[in-house]
Amino acid sequence: TDAQFQQHFDDKIAADISIEAKDWMPDAYRRNLIRQIGQHAHSEVVGMLPEANWLTRAPSLRRKAVLLAKVQDEAGHGLYLYSAAETLGCTRQDIYQKMLAGQMKYSSIFNYPTLNWADIGVIGWLVDGAAIVNQVALCRASYGPYARAMVKICKEESFHQRQGYEAVMVMAQGSEAQKAMLQDAINRFWWPALMMFGPNDSDSPHSAQSMAWKIKRHSNDELRQKFIDNTVPQLEALGMTAPDADLAWDEASGHYRFGEIDWAELHEVIQGRGQCNHERLQAKRKAWDDGSWVRDGAMAHASKRAANAA
Numbered sequence: 499t500d501a502q503f504q505q506h507f508d509d510k511i512a513a514d515i516s517i518e519a520k521d522w523m524p525d526a527y528r529r530n531l532i533r534q535i536g537q538h539a540h541s542e543v544v545g546m547l548p549e550a551n552w553l554t555r556a557p558s559l560r561r562k563a564v565l566l567a568k569v570q571d572e573a574g575h576g577l578y579l580y581s582a583a584e585t586l587g588c589t590r591q592d593i594y595q596k597m598l599a600g601q602m603k604y605s606s607i608f609n610y611p612t613l614n615w616a617d618i619g620v621i622g623w624l625v626d627g628a629a630i631v632n633q634v635a636l637c638r639a640s641y642g643p644y645a646r647a648m649v650k651i652c653k654e655e656s657f658h659q660r661q662g663y664e665a666v667m668v669m670a671q672g673s674e675a676q677k678a679m680l681q682d683a684i685n686r687f688w689w690p691a692l693m694m695f696g697p698n699d700s701d702s703p704h705s706a707q708s709m710a711w712k713i714k715r716h717s718n719d720e721l722r723q724k725f726i727d728n729t730v731p732q733l734e735a736l737g738m739t740a741p742d743a744d745l746a747w748d749e750a751s752g753h754y755r756f757g758e759i760d761w762a763e764l765h766e767v768i769q770g771r772g773q774c775n776h777e778r779l780q781a782k783r784k785a786w787d788d789g790s791w792v793r794d795g796a797m798a799h800a801s802k803r804a805a806n807a808a
């Protein structure tokens with residue numbers, strides 16, 4: 499009976515036994531995972547755009563080769579995640595079209611422009627840094643295919659973070675103009691990176707249920723705090739500052755305190771009214787349309803082969 503299936507599912511969650519694709523699971527668990535994994539996959543592929551913007555203008559061949567590899571990795575992450583979502587019974591085609599139609603979200607962070615080269619280093623350091631903190635926790639998510647995809651993604655993401663930090667370290671030791679460029683990039687990406695962790699726990703509609711299902715192992719605010727605690731010493735080592743007058747070490751709690759996030763800004767970006775939302779979706783729609791001849795060709799080839807085999 500359904501009650502028995504539910505009990506078996508609950509027992510597995512309680513015992514930290516992962517849920518696999520063919521196992522019974524509550525519909526709401528399945529829907530929530532398709533939502534989160536789908537958004538995550540969309541973030542990876544939309545996240546290629548701000549960095550791809552600098553591929554042709556990277557300052558050296560070495561930087562260009564590294565950036566190309568990173569952008570390709572993001573495409574790969576998207577593919578693992580779309581595959582993980584498909585194990586839940588959705589189709590990649592369907593969720594991708596929902597993203598293009600603005601009916602499914604992707605991370606707010608990719609709606610900010612990359613205005614100068616320092617932004618690329620800062621994205622690796624702060625954006626991939628924030629992504630890792632969130633994704634390391636997801637390696638223990640209760641849904642097996644998602645958790646396993648995360649393990650591989652985290653390994654690549656930690657290389658991304660290190661290459662970003664190496665790039666900003668070079669700029670931090672460079673000319674006054676390079677230092678100013680780096681500080682400007684930090685000023686623009688600092689708060690948006692903190693917003694990647696989502697709303698405050700008290701304002702996060704999915705958190706309680708996702709924690710109970712062990713999809714999320716730590717809350718939005720816990721992960722945000724962990725990211726701040728990791729990152730402030732790195733910021734200080736660079737000799738740079740954060741655009742937050744309230745940022746300070748708190749001896750009593752053993753954490754850095756930080757200022758209030760502009761939640762209205764996050765809300766606007768999530769609702770599609772950020773600086774680059776329109777441009778990002780336009781670029782992805784154009785890529786979809788421009789790629790139609792490849793899909794048509796592949797389908798024609800597949801049906802010819804099938805006909806020959808028959």
Ligand code: FAQ
Binds near residue numbers: 541542545606625695
């Ligand atoms: N942006 O109730 P909650 C990367 C939405 S890293 C946009 O707290 P939840 C690597 C949320 O979806 C970035 N939307 O939701 C890379 C929900 O909307 P819905 C991707 C946001 O799911 C680096 C509503 O607000 N990483 O791509 C955001 O429990 C460099 C209520 O929020 C992931 O996706 C936001 N910042 O917690 C690639 C990680 N925050 O669906 C290229 C997996 C919240 O009800 C270059 N995802 N929302 O309409 C998660 O861990 C979670 O989904 C959270 C949100 C923590 C993002």
